[in-house]
Structure formats: structure tokens, C-alpha cells
Amino acid sequence: MPELPEVETVRRGLAPAMVGRRIVAVEQRRPDLRFPLPEDFVARLEGRRVEALDRRAKYLLAALSDGMRLVMHLGMSGSFRIESPALAATVAGDAVPAAAEAALVGAETTPGAFVHARSKIAAHDHVVLHFDDGGRVTYNDPRRFGYMTLVSANEIATHPLFRDLGMEPTTDELTPERLAAALFGKATTLKAALLDQRIVAGLGNIYVCEALWRARLSPKRIAGTVPRRDGSAGERARRLVAGIEGVLADAIAAGGSSLRDYVHADGSLGYFQHAFAVYGREDEPCPRPTCPGGVRRLVQTGRSTFHCPACQR
DNA sequence: ATAGAGACCTGTGTGC
DNA sequence: TGCACACAGGTCTCTA
Numbered sequence: 001m002p003e004l005p006e007v008e009t010v011r012r013g014l015a016p017a018m019v020g021r022r023i024v025a026v027e028q029r030r031p032d033l034r035f036p037l038p039e040d041f042v043a044r045l046e047g048r049r050v051e052a053l054d055r056r057a058k059y060l061l062a063a064l065s066d067g068m069r070l071v072m073h074l075g076m077s078g079s080f081r082i083e084s085p086a087l088a089a090t091v092a093g094d095a096v097p098a099a100a101e102a103a104l105v106g107a108e109t110t111p112g113a114f115v116h117a118r119s120k121i122a123a124h125d126h127v128v129l130h131f132d133d134g135g136r137v138t139y140n141d142p143r144r145f146g147y148m149t150l151v152s153a154n155e156i157a158t159h160p161l162f163r164d165l166g167m168e169p170t171t172d173e174l175t176p177e178r179l180a181a182a183l184f185g186k187a188t189t190l191k192a193a194l195l196d197q198r199i200v201a202g203l204g205n206i207y208v209c210e211a212l213w214r215a216r217l218s219p220k221r222i223a224g225t226v227p228r229r230d231g232s233a234g235e236r237a238r239r240l241v242a243g244i245e246g247v248l249a250d251a252i253a254a255g256g257s258s259l260r261d262y263v264h265a266d267g268s269l270g271y272f273q274h275a276f277a278v279y280g281r282e283d284e285p286c287p288r289p290t291c292p293g294g295v296r297r298l299v300q301t302g303r304s305t306f307h308c309p310a311c312q313r
Numbered sequence: 314a315t316a317g318a319g320a321c322c323t324g325t326g327t328g329c
Numbered sequence: 330t331g332c333a334c335a336c337a338g339g340t341c342t343c344t345a
Contacts, residue, residue: 003338034321034340058339076338077323124323143322145339188316197340204338301317304336 002074004169004202005251007058010080015053017084017135018062022049027128029121034075034147037127044150045070045129057165057201061156068150071161075145081125084135165201169244170252174200176233176241183223184231191219191300200244206279207247209306213278214243218312219298219305250275278306286311 002010026042038044049065062070072078121128127139127148139148151159166182167173182199183190193199194208203211212219217226217240228234254275277287282297286308293310 006338073339075322075340141322142324143337143339145322192316195339206338302319 002058002078003204003207004055004058005207005248005254007060007074007202008055008170008252009255010074011053011055011060014060014080014082014137016086017082017137018050018129018131019053020050021086021131021133021135022065023047023129024132025130027130029126029128033126033141033144035149037148038150041148041150044068056162057168057197058204059161063153067153069153069156071149071151072139073146073148075141075143075147077143078139078141078146081122081138081140082135084131084137085133086135164198166197166199167201169200169202169248174241174244176237179241180227180233180237181231183237184227186223188223189219189300190217190221190223190226191305193223194244195301195303202248203244205303206276207244207251209279210247210277211240211243212312213307214246215239216311216313217243218309219300219307221313278308281306 023045024047026045028037028042031037045064048068050062051065052063054061054063058073060072060074062072064070121138122140124142124144125138125140126144129137129139131137139146149161151161156162167178179200183193186193188196190212191208194203194211195205197203209219215236217236226236226240278295281295284295286293286295288308288311291308291311293308295306295308298305298307
């Protein structure tokens, strides 16, 4: 999926088109995504205003005016397309990087023409939200691993999708002490532990590889050896937290990454992929200036891991 | 309780 | 050009 930085980028792109606007119509183009959509999905959305658009781990949560939350997960290949009069104003501001602006200016002529020109349904467009300002937000997902559901605000904390989620790495929930405590005694590999959403929520295959490279820790290391013997945070736990926070912050700042089937909510392509140190760089030299090693690929629990055996221990 | 394999889907790139 | 196969950002479910 889009991992946490991509979901955060999508959130920022969607917010101006959704927040403060009323949903006037919903096109549900199939009964299910990964799971069946809720009973009366369309009826339970139409007429509600979007009060806020938040993110928890890789989930987007739209707060609706009736107290429900529209929960959206992008799976592996989900994306949103925005056609909105609000978009031109957003693009003109400072919130969207120059590359995104360039991608959009060409598509926009007059507000009416913009909306009309982009109104066609494309393959794998599954849900279209129509707003009271004439804007549209379309969810597209070829692989259909993504999903949407409705959860009442006061049930979010205890809902099966959210109750077991671990530390949110973009907040002060993630500390070396807490991470050390969570990894203490774990017999699994560090790669697998960081992909476990119950420990740190929001990391995926790419950013785990990148965070471990930054922390100079091997993906094959036993997770329980990150804390000190008494379970407290030492040098390794501190480096790991710094690696996680650093790579996520850099990726969010760059506007998220874009691989082959991922496009930002605002339609622009990402560019953080150029900054990956190890992911997808098998056989290239390790980018750490003083390191003589090279990037190697291995498979752990069925997924590619990229790392430098020379400097990651 | 927990770790690993398999499953869910479609698209794309590679090699023969 | 066509075809088979590997692989892709996630995570739920089943099995050991």
C-alpha cells in the first residue's frame, strides 16, 4: 500500500476537497472492495457533512456530521482522484509542491471545464463521492485490497481494526523506551517486528527497510536484542526510533513516494522514490559515504528486504 | 500466544 | 508478438 507517508500525503491532498463540504451523492459501483461495503453505505453517507479528515496509521478517517467515521484503507493499489473547484485554490497555495502544481495547471482551464473534463469513470473506479460545491472524490483500486467502512466515533478505540494498533510513529507515542519495551523478549526478526502493526503502526515494507538502514541495524537481527538486557532503551533503540522518525518525516516532506500504480490524491506523481537508500537498489553501492558495502536483497516472510550487510548489524 | 504460509486481486515487467 | 512466470506498497485467516 501506500505506507504511512503516502496516506498522510493523500490526507493533505483530500482535505481541501472534503472538509467542510456536504456529501450530496455517492456512486457505489460494486457491492464490495476487499470486504462487503456496509449495508446502506450510500444512504448513510448522503447528506452528511465532512467535519474533519484524520489519519491513524494507514487509515484515513473522515469525521461525518452525524458522529460516524468513514474509514478508508488504500490496500496495495488504492488511490483517490480529485475533481474539485477547491483544488485550484489549494494548488495555488504553498501546501502542494511545485511538481504537483505543474501537473495540475495544465489540466485546469475554467473551474467548470475542469470538472467536466475529468468526469469520466475509469477502470477500477469503485466509489465516487459528490460534494455540495460540485467537487468529486473518486476511489480507484485495481487490486481491491483496500476497503471502506463506517464506524461510530465512540467505537473507534475498541473497533477490531484499531484496538490493537501500536504506537503512532509521527507523534510522541513512539519513544526509545516504549519501543524497547515492545521489542523486549521478541524472538522474531527485526524486519518482521517492525512490519507488525501492533508494535509500530503505519510502517510497511519500504520504510522498514529504509528505517533499518538509517539505524544501521540488520533486518535479520532478533528483535529482542534491540533493547538492553533489562529491557530498557539503549543505543540501538535510540537509533531505531531516530531512523523511523527520520525517514517518515523526510518522506512526508517530499510528498510521499510513488511507485508504479500509485498516484497522489491531487493527481501528481511522487518523487521520494529517488531518495530511497536501499529499497529497490539491489547490487548498488551502499549510499553511506564511509561504507564499502553494497545493497543486497533477501526474502523474509515472503517479502523482499533490501539492506547493506556491511553496515547494518 | 505467536510466527510463518497462504489467500485475496490485478497489472506490469522479464525472459524465452 | 505471445505466453508463462515472478513480483508488487497490505493484512486477514489458518495452521503449526
